[in-house]
Amino acid sequence: MAKSRKPAQDKAANRAAKKEAKAARKAASKQRRSQLWQAFQIQRKEDKRLLPYMIGAFVLIVGLSVVGGIYAGGFTTYMLIPLGIVLGALVAFIIFGRRAQKSVYKKAEGQTGAAAWALDNMRGKWRVTPGVAATGHFDAVHRVIGRPGVIFVGEGAANRVKPLLAQEKKRTARLIGDTPIYDIIIGNGEGEVPLSKLERHLNKLPANITVKQLDALESRLAALGSKIGPAAMPKGPLPAQAKMRGVQRTVRRR
Structure with a gap:
């Protein structure tokens, strides 16, 4: 009986450890999203051009992918549109990151340290x-x-x-x-x-x-x-x- 009980205990311990690790990853991911959202809100209030640039880049890239898909026709149409959405979101995120970094350096410039x-x-x-x-x-x-x-x-x-x-x-x-x-x-x-x-x-x-x-x-x-x-x-x-x-x-x- 002792032999059969030990593997069962090990399995239970492994499941508990995996559950804890999964919960920790979820909590860390949630915290990162929360920090990113807060940073976006701060930057949006300080940088009036941020949203127009992000939306403009997203719409332009999605529009180009739609036009390209219609022109190519067939199965390519259904491939290019989702690809354009993902690429547009990525470019918008890059714009946010670059402008936020620029803003941080601008505030820090001339300050001690x-x-x-x-x-x-x-x-x-x-x-x-x-x-x-x-x-x-x-x-x-x-x-x-x-x-x-x-x-x-x-x-x-x-x-x-x-x-x-x-x-x-x-x-x-x-x-x-x-x-x-x-x-x-x-x-x-x-x-x-x-x-x-x-x-x-x-x-x-x-x-x-x-x-x-x-x-x-x-x-x-x-x-x-x-x-x-x-x-x-x-x-x-x-x-x-x-x-x-x-x-x-x-x-x-x-």
Whole structure:
């Protein structure tokens, strides 16, 4: 009897585990849909062109698929119309995503911590160390390690950021030898890179080192550490009016 009872218990436990996993997936999916809907509602209120663009793209693509189906005739008609609906919905969703992303970057631009936030949210194998150097005014330099080599990204007033960049490049060059070092200042001035184009700019840099060299480089640069530490940096963009006296004092002490 004991032998027959154990497989039955195992089956019951497996069913319960599967049921729990299914419930968890459903809950996560529901939460994602809820967040997406909330994001859409916020974006729709702020961006008056969003709905016209989305509806226009959907109607245009469906219309073209209908015309193409009628022109082709036969079974192709019944294939193109559903395909046009799916494609139209996909393009409308892409438009929403692009405009929402653009809106987020526009709001973040010029705010303290915006560059660090943008770097942390990049896709790809980038190794980001925020706040390797900073001033009491919260101008900051962030270090990025990737296939191009080492990239220093500065945010804040250019006249204060440039000396910080020069110092970091100098002390890093002593340690990494011939590995290429790049520097970028976030902004809209001459020679600066807008926040919304930062990821694109980094992806355009040439691949100068291998993944194996990248890992070794990261280990070597870990020894340099940070002059202020990530704990002193804001976790995301801070409004210009935010009270940062305590954080600024922390930076000065370090």
